[in-house]
Amino acid sequence: MIHADLALARRIERAEAENARGCTAAHPQAAGMAAAGGIAVFAGADSPLSRAVGMGLSGPVPEEELRSVEEFFRARSARPVIDLCPLVDPSLTELLLVRGYGVTEFDNVMVRRLAGIEMALTPRVRRGLADEVDLWSHTVGAGFFEHSELTTGEMDVGRAICAMPGAMWYLASLESGELAGGAAVAIHAGLATLFADSTIPAYRRRGIHRELISARLNEALAQGCDLATASAMPGSASQRNYERLGFEVAYTRLTMGL
Numbered sequence: 428m429i430h431a432d433l434a435l436a437r438r439i440e441r442a443e444a445e446n447a448r449g450c451t452a453a454h455p456q457a458a459g460m461a462a463a464g465g466i467a468v469f470a471g472a473d474s475p476l477s478r479a480v481g482m483g484l485s486g487p488v489p490e491e492e493l494r495s496v497e498e499f500f501r502a503r504s505a506r507p508v509i510d511l512c513p514l515v516d517p518s519l520t521e522l523l524l525v526r527g528y529g530v531t532e533f534d535n536v537m538v539r540r541l542a543g544i545e546m547a548l549t550p551r552v553r554r555g556l557a558d559e560v561d562l563w564s565h566t567v568g569a570g571f572f573e574h575s576e577l578t579t580g581e582m583d584v585g586r587a588i589c590a591m592p593g594a595m596w597y598l599a600s601l602e603s604g605e606l607a608g609g610a611a612v613a614i615h616a617g618l619a620t621l622f623a624d625s626t627i628p629a630y631r632r633r634g635i636h637r638e639l640i641s642a643r644l645n646e647a648l649a650q651g652c653d654l655a656t657a658s659a660m661p662g663s664a665s666q667r668n669y670e671r672l673g674f675e676v677a678y679t680r681l682t683m684g685l
Contacts, residue, residue: 429538431677436514437484439536439656439677440465442615443510444481446622449591449613457587460499463488463519467496469503470587473580478508478682483515493522497685511681512536523683532682534658535666537674541619541644541652544673551635552642555596555609560589563596567609570625588623596623597642599635608635612643619647621657624665636668644672 429435447468451457458469465481479496482488500507508531509523555563564585568577571584588611589596596611608626612619621643626635640657647655657674659665666676 429540429675429677431514433484433514435538435677436512438616438618438654439538439620440481440484440512442613442618442620442656445615446591446594446613446620447476447478447480449594450476450587456503458499458503460495462496462499463492467499469500469505471580471583472503472505474584474587476584476587477505478510480510482509482511483519484512485516487516487518488522490522493519493526497526506684508682508684511683513678513680526685528683528685530681531684533661534680534682535661535676536656536658536678536680537666537669538677539644539655539669539672539674541648541655544644544648546641546644546648549638549642549645551601551607552597552599552638555589555598559598560586562606563589563598563609566598566606566627567623567625570608570627571623573628585623595643595646597639599626599639601630601633605630607633608639610639610643612646614647614650614652617651617653619643619650619652619655621655624657624659631664636665637672640668640672 444466450470451459460467462479463482464485467479470476497507564582567585568581569575594613599608607630611623612621
């Protein structure tokens with residue numbers, strides 16, 4: 428059983444912050460700044476990647492530091508968005524409430540220990556190639572946004588992920604050869620973070636997502652990781668698939684916005 432203590436939360440949120448930092452590599456106007464032990468990232472005014480991650484896990488957060496984060500986003504015509512771990516210093520929670528932040532999203536952060544496990548082979552999943560960035564971005568975007576005609580901004584989300592230093596991305600195909608989904612993984616100090624899971628709506632309920640999870644766990648095992656983590660909406664099919672493969676909910680992260 429996973430015990431969600433401060434040390435585990437710091438490890439997970441630190442990895443998430445490194446992933447967020449890596450997303451600034453592709454967008455021509457991307458930027459990042461240190462933020463109360465975490466990082467605030469801008470990857471486009473409407474990008475779901477634009478947010479502050481990992482704040483408040485190293486001690487009290489002064490109000491002026493939160494103000495700086497807000498100014499960072501507003502200077503770029505973006506809404507301040509902050510991912511909030513429940514184990515943060517209480518000062519950050521109090522500041523967010525006083526300054527009028529509200530909850531916009533819940534995500535269950537799940538963890539699986541990897542010692543001694545064996546994963547099944549994944550014949551329908553392969554690593555993406557260097558010249559398949561747009562192919563991967565479109566496949567994942569079509570599943571995430573649930574439409575096939577993607578805007579430049581929607582494609583840029585996938586391109587930013589592919590440009591992350593150390594990120595590994597995967598494509599899943601049906602037996603017929605049709606692309607059905609994609610996902611990514613990044614590894615930080617023995618912790619594999621699984622993210623960007625996406626299956627095209629027409630191809631759901633065919634085991635694609637579970638195979639994408641298994642493929643990335645095989646990669647984590649090959650690289651000697653002791654722990655894997657992923658996030659999913661509470662009660663979602665994604666959460667159920669992760670739980671079927673041995674993940675447990677460690678804590679629920681809130682997304683807070685003004």
